[in-house]
Amino acid sequence: MNVLIVEDEKSLAKELEIFLTNGNYLCEICYDGKSASQKIGVNLYDFILIDLGLPDYEGLDLLKEAKKNNPEAACIILTARAEVYDRIKGLDLGADDYLPKPFSMLELQSRMQAITRRKFGLKHTTLMLGEFSIDLNDRSITHNGTQINAITKKEFDLIAYLILHKNRTLTRPQLSEHIWGSVVNDDYDSNYIDVHIKNIRKKLGVYAPADWLETVRGLGYKIKI
Amino acid sequence: MKLQNKLTLFNTSSKLVIVILFVLLLPKLIENINKTYTDNRLRKQRDKFLQIVKERGISNYIQNGESYGSYLPLHEDFISLDIDTANEWLDTIKNDRRVFTDDKDTLEYRILSRNFRVNKKKYLLEIGRSVSTISDTSSPLQSIALQVLLGMICLTILADFFYSNYVLKPLDKIIKTKLIGHKFPNFGVYKKVRTTTSDFQYLDESIHQMIKTIESTFQKEREFISNASHELMTPISILQSKIENMFDQEDVSDDVKVRLLEMQRILNRLKSITKTLLLISQIENEQFIKEDTVNAAELLHEVYDEISIRLQSKNLTMDIAVPPNIALEGINKFLMFNLFFNLINNAIKYNKESGLIAVNGYMHEGSFVVEITDTGIGIAEEQLPLIFNRFKKFKQSLQQESFGLGLPIVKSIADFHNIRIDVTSQLNKGTTFKLTFPNAA
Numbered sequence: 001m002n003v004l005i006v007e008d009e010k011s012l013a014k015e016l017e018i019f020l021t022n023g024n025y026l027c028e029i030c031y032d033g034k035s036a037s038q039k040i041g042v043n044l045y046d047f048i049l050i051d052l053g054l055p056d057y058e059g060l061d062l063l064k065e066a067k068k069n070n071p072e073a074a075c076i077i078l079t080a081r082a083e084v085y086d087r088i089k090g091l092d093l094g095a096d097d098y099l100p101k102p103f104s105m106l107e108l109q110s111r112m113q114a115i116t117r118r119k120f121g122l123k124h125t126t127l128m129l130g131e132f133s134i135d136l137n138d139r140s141i142t143h144n145g146t147q148i149n150a151i152t153k154k155e156f157d158l159i160a161y162l163i164l165h166k167n168r169t170l171t172r173p174q175l176s177e178h179i180w181g182s183v184v185n186d187d188y189d190s191n192y193i194d195v196h197i198k199n200i201r202k203k204l205g206v207y208a209p210a211d212w213l214e215t216v217r218g219l220g221y222k223i224k225i
Numbered sequence: 226m227k228l229q230n231k232l233t234l235f236n237t238s239s240k241l242v243i244v245i246l247f248v249l250l251l252p253k254l255i256e257n258i259n260k261t262y263t264d265n266r267l268r269k270q271r272d273k274f275l276q277i278v279k280e281r282g283i284s285n286y287i288q289n290g291e292s293y294g295s296y297l298p299l300h301e302d303f304i305s306l307d308i309d310t311a312n313e314w315l316d317t318i319k320n321d322r323r324v325f326t327d328d329k330d331t332l333e334y335r336i337l338s339r340n341f342r343v344n345k346k347k348y349l350l351e352i353g354r355s356v357s358t359i360s361d362t363s364s365p366l367q368s369i370a371l372q373v374l375l376g377m378i379c380l381t382i383l384a385d386f387f388y389s390n391y392v393l394k395p396l397d398k399i400i401k402t403k404l405i406g407h408k409f410p411n412f413g414v415y416k417k418v419r420t421t422t423s424d425f426q427y428l429d430e431s432i433h434q435m436i437k438t439i440e441s442t443f444q445k446e447r448e449f450i451s452n453a454s455h456e457l458m459t460p461i462s463i464l465q466s467k468i469e470n471m472f473d474q475e476d477v478s479d480d481v482k483v484r485l486l487e488m489q490r491i492l493n494r495l496k497s498i499t500k501t502l503l504l505i506s507q508i509e510n511e512q513f514i515k516e517d518t519v520n521a522a523e524l525l526h527e528v529y530d531e532i533s534i535r536l537q538s539k540n541l542t543m544d545i546a547v548p549p550n551i552a553l554e555g556i557n558k559f560l561m562f563n564l565f566f567n568l569i570n571n572a573i574k575y576n577k578e579s580g581l582i583a584v585n586g587y588m589h590e591g592s593f594v595v596e597i598t599d600t601g602i603g604i605a606e607e608q609l610p611l612i613f614n615r616f617k618k619f620k621q622s623l624q625q626e627s628f629g630l631g632l633p634i635v636k637s638i639a640d641f642h643n644i645r646i647d648v649t650s651q652l653n654k655g656t657t658f659k660l661t662f663p664n665a666a
Contacts, residue, residue, distance in 0.1 A: 009459055015466035022473060053455050080458035081451050102462035102496055105469050154534065168473065171486050173493045183531065184504050184563050184634060185497065185570070192534050199534075218483050 001046040001116075005029045006036040006062065007078065008054050016049070019105045033057020040066050045073045047112060052079035052090070060093060067094045074115045078103070104177050110164050127163070129223065131208040136160055143207040150203045154179060158196055162213070162223040171220040197221060228396075229389045236385045237378065244374045251370055255363040260335070263359055264318050267337040270352050274304065275341065283343045300325055300332055301358045309340045309349035316340075320356060335359065395420035396428070403432045447510050454503045461496050468492065501630045505615075508560065508637045515642065517558040521586055521593065522547040524558070528565045535570065540579045543569075547586030551593055553662065556642055564638040565597075567631045568658050572599035575656070593662040604650040612648065 003025045007013040010031055017027045025047070030036035033054040040048065040062070048066050052059030059077070066075050077090045080101035087098050097111045117125065117137075125136040133142045139156050141148045151159075161178050162170060172193045179193070197213065204210040214222050226234075278286070286293040286306050296303035303323070318337045324330070334353035341348055399418050418429045468489050471477055477485070507513065525545050536543055553561065572582045580600040587594055604612060611617050613636040616629045635658075639646050643663040650656040 009463060012459070012463045012466060015463065015470050018470050019466065019473075022470075053459075080455040080462065101458040102465045105466050153530065169482075171472070171489055173486075173489045174469075177493070180531070182559075183566055184501055185566070185631075192538070195534050195537050199537075219479070219486055 001025050002044070003027045003047040003049065004036065004039060004043070004045045004073075005049050006033070006054070006059075007049070007051045008032060009051070016105065016108075019109070023109055033059070033062055036062055037065055041069050043070075045070055047115075048073045048075045049108075050075060050077055050095075052077055053081055060089060063090065063093050063095055074112075074119065076108070076111060076115075078108075104174055106161075106165055106170065106174055107178060107181070110161065110178075113164060127225070129163075129212045129225070130210060132204065132210070134159065134163065136163065141204070143204075146207070148203065148207065151200065155196055155200050155203075158193075159200065159213075159223075162221060163225075166223050166225045169216045169220050169222045175220065193221075229386070229393050232389045233382060233386050237382050240378050240381065244371075244378060247374070248367060248371045251367045252363045255366055256360060259359045259362070263335055263354055264337075267318060267335070267352050267354065270304075271337055271339055271350065274350060274352070275339075278343065283346075283348065287348070296325070300330060301355045303334070303351075303353045305351045307349045307351075309347040311340070311349075314340060315349065321353075323353065332357070392422060395422060395425040399425065399429050399432065403429070403436070443510060446506070447512065450503060450506045450510060450512075454499075457499050457503075461492065461499065464492055465489075465496075498630065501634060502615075504563075505630075505633060505637045508641045511641070513557045513560055513641065515555050515557050517556050517561075518552050518554045519556060519558050519561065520549075521551040521553050521595070522549050524553070524561060525565060525584055525586075525595075528562060528569060532566060532569055532573070535573045536582075539573065539576055541573060541576055541582060542580075543582040543584070545584045547584065547595070548588075551586065551588075553593070560638045560641065564635050564644075564660075565595075567635050568597050571631055572597055572601065572656075572658075575599065575601040577601055580655075589661075591664045595660045595662075596657055597660075598655060598657040600655040603652040603654055603656055604648070605652055606650075609648055609650060 001024075003020055005013050005016050005020075005027055007016065007029070008031050013029045013031065017029055020027050028039065028043075028045075030039055033056050036050075036054075037057065048070065050059050050062055050066070054062070059079070063075055063077070066073060074096040075094065076097045076099060077087075077095045078099050078101060079090075087100075090098055096115050099108060099111065127134055127136075131143055132148075134140075135142075139153075139160070141151055141156070141159070157179060158175060161175065172191070175193045179196075197215075201210055201213065212223055212225070214224055216222055287308065290308055292305065292307040294303065294305040315338045318335065320333060321336050322331055322333050323336070325332075333356040335356055336351055336353040339350045341350065395418050402416070402418065415433050418425065420426060420429070468485055471485055472482060522545070525547055529543065529545060533543070569582065569584070576582065576599050581598075582600075583596070583598045585596045585598070613632050614629075615633045636646065638644075639660065645661040647659040647661070648656065649659070
């Protein structure tokens with residue numbers, strides 16, 4: 001998949017490129033709006049990541065151009081500007097998602113995957129983990145045909161996020177950012193993720209061992225597939 | 226005291242002082258007037274008498290050296306003519322006493338004395354008017370004057386009152402429409418308050434100028450927040466993605482990863498603080514829209530779902546008793562969610578093992594009230610006024626991993642929605658936060 005990264009902050013653009021390339025995306029970078037505008041006019045992309053705070057270009061104008069010349073591309077707005085109206089405007093103009101800076105690149109990747117799933121209408125994303133069958137679309141976990149209802153929304157979010165980034169250790173800060181990212185919170189360090197994982201293991205343990213959900217000592221958790 | 230009352234009071238008292246002075250001086254004035262009047266009258270009588278003497282001759286009054294005298298029975302006036310033996314010439318008016326031979330009555334008179342010569346003989350004419358007759362008008366005059374003037378004062382008080390009321394009306398209007406009527410500062414269209422009093426025009430224009438200044442400050446602050454958040458968030462964003470990428474590098478040992486995690490934690494803390502501060506500035510700068518309508522009970526249950534995991538670590542019980550049919554109108558859902566989240570989060574953080582959290586909602590005098598009560602460590606009385614200060618942390622809460630911005634967020638969101646917060650607390654017993662929503666009507 002082709003990704004155009006429009007980001008004037010070179011260092012950040014480079015990190016995004018490294019991360020997405022590792023995830024098998026093909027990346028191009030533009031550090032300014034003018035060259036981005038040219039590229040959008042010529043090439044076709046699957047994803048366009050637009051930083052709204054470009055020095056030479058109004059990011060929202062770039063979004064309009066992208067929607068016109070690259071209608072197939074999914075546009076994700078990345079911004080550090082705190083304007084609430086920007087978000088509404090961006091989504092009104094047809095942006096597929098909006099990520100306020102600073103964001104976790106894992107979050108960006110999960111949003112991109114969600115867009116891909118939506119776009120190509122992947123029907124059943126069921127996978128087997130040990131004796132459990134997990135359906136990411138229906139958000140359900142079953143064991144030998146029995147649906148396990150005890151798993152809460154938050155707990156499923158955690159499992160889904162770990163599955164999405166399978167075989168990668170996710171740290172507690174990364175997991176809490178995903179789970180509580182929208183809450184403006186006074187705690188900077190919480191071990192509530194551990195409580196969630198403990199609960200998940202307990203609830204699933206009734207049916208079968210959930211040893212695919214690994215604790216990586218001192219670092220975090222991962223799901224090995 | 227109101228300006229209007231002050232003015233009326235001052236006017237009244239100053240007039241009263243003047244009137245009392247006038248009434249006290251009145252006898253003196255009347256005496257003076259009477260004296261002048263009496264003296265004139267005596268002179269006229271003298272001239273008339275002398276005219277008569279000239280026309281008819283002195284023998285008409287005096288014969289054989291007997292003196293002539295005439296008075297009424299009450300001795301109010303008298304006139305006497307005598308042969309004068311003294312040498313000097315007299316033409317005076319002065320007060321003096323006279324004794325009447327018939328009834329030995331002694332009275333004080335104002336007497337005109339004049340001597341003149343007729344037929345080579347010298348005569349003395351005296352015309353007198355009793356002093357008591359002269360002054361007996363003064364006391365009734367004084368009381369009439371007092372009454373009339375007091376009446377006039379009453380009338381002017383009324384007139385003053387109504388006039389000052391009328392004149393001061395624009396001031397009231399300026400205060401009501403420009404300062405308190407709306408939420409201050411009111412950035413609406415400038416509407417001139419109609420008045421012919423230039424002082425009020427000046428005041429009105431000054432307030433308008435002030436509002437304009439505040440408005441531009443707000444605008445600058447808004448730009449500052451936008452720029453500051455860009456400048457702060459971008460470096461954090463770069464650091465965060467660098468750390469995340471390093472985690473994925475295969476040649477990074479687990480030891481280094483633990484240290485990277487530590488960095489990630491600290492970065493998260495910086496991120497939280499920055500986000501929170503920016504959020505508070507954005508709220509205070511009114512950058513949020515209040516157009517959502519949310520069911521109160523549903524919102525609280527949403528918060529509960531989000532936060533319930535935190536109850537487990539201390540084995541806490543939380544009860545939500547909120548009527549199901551209460552809608553919060555004209556609010557910002559995101560902010561309101563954060564308000565409740567932070568209050569309940571506080572109730573969790575400062576609670577004791579196996580404690581309780583009660584969330585009660587009810588209507589009181591037309592306003593919706595939510596009380597969040599915990600059975601925690603409580604807040605000392607002297608610290609209560611400080612709990613909403615940014616970065617304020619108290620001894621009891623030092624072991625908590627927080628940076629003292631939870632309650633400031635709550636406060637700014639509450640202020641933004643005109644929600645009143647009352648806090649009551651007892652050390653080691655617990656704390657109650659009472660939110661009173663603005664009256665829907």
